[in-house]
């Protein structure tokens with residue numbers, strides 16, 4: 001795994017945006033696997049700046065996400081769809097249909113999991129071009145929290161506050177051609193250290209990234225403080 005450490009969150013975010021922009025320039029119809037949450041907000045703001053400066057186009061890109069909330073209409077507040085519209089898509093001229101997510105309103109949620117899995121399997125080459133990840137303080141990746149077993153496929157998962165999501169398994173994450181993990185803040189420092197130093201285990205899900213040959217980890221100095 002390649003590690004890059006930046007003094008500040010802003011610098012880390014700019015570097016992560018630069019990484020993503022480079023992917024898009026090399027492959028304009030890039031299949032980008034995104035992550036929601038607090039960590040990537042700065043990266044999305046930097047991507048919007050590049051778009052507004054005329055240095056980046058998302059015209060042919062396809063966006064995916066690690067998960068979508070169940071029981072909320074598409075685009076309603078609280079959905080990942082609304083998050084991406086707010087933080088990236090509306091400001092970067094990305095049409096709604098370019099974001100591919102499960103339908104959290106499908107009464108057959110197990111069927112919807114299988115459907116999203118099939119969508120991911122049907123990607124060109126059977127994989128995302130890049131998957132961007134945050135990391136949880138418990139070293140979760142996506143919604144794959146420490147557990148005796150983790151599913152490879154899309155499945156129903158619960159967030160920390162008990163909300164239900166349709167979420168990617170570790171299979172689609174590890175299949176992505178490239179992985180970028182970003183983390184900032186002292187509350188992530190132990191998880192980041194564990195990712196590199198603990199035994200490979202589903203008890204520390206981020207250690208599974210060591211199975212992947214092309215992972216870039218971008219950290220601010222606080223998140224890197226226990227390395």
Ligand code: PGA
Nearest residue numbers: 037038039134135136142
């Ligand atoms: P956060 O979430 O960016 O909101 O800290 C990280 C994660 O759960 O992957």
